[in-house]
Amino acid sequence: YIGMLDDIKNKRLLPPIEWDVIIDSTRVGLQKPDPKIYELAQKQCGVDNEEILFVDNSQKNIDAAKKLGWQTFFYDSSEHKESCKKLSKFFFTRNRLDTNQ
DSSP states (O other), X not given: OTTHHHHHHXXXXXXXXXXXXXXXXXXXXXXXXXXXXXXXXXXXXXSOGGGOEEEESXXXXXXXXXXXXXXXXXXXXXXXXXXXXXXXXXXXXXXHHHHTO
């Protein structure tokens, strides 16, 4: 639904991460797993496929992103606190690796 992503942010169901690009399907008129929404996201990111992180709570959408070579994170909506911890840990670990190179 329109505004769902804003609701998720306001309810703090995702960790406070500075995302480079967010594609809200309700605003672009496309739905996952339609390949066009992934193409749009990739174009807006402007990076190689393997540099994109796709976060979703649907395995079929995760599978579509994996086929493109994207990194994926399954967000378990029923365990949002644990999912937030895992996602934050992913970024913390990645940032430490990036700064050590």
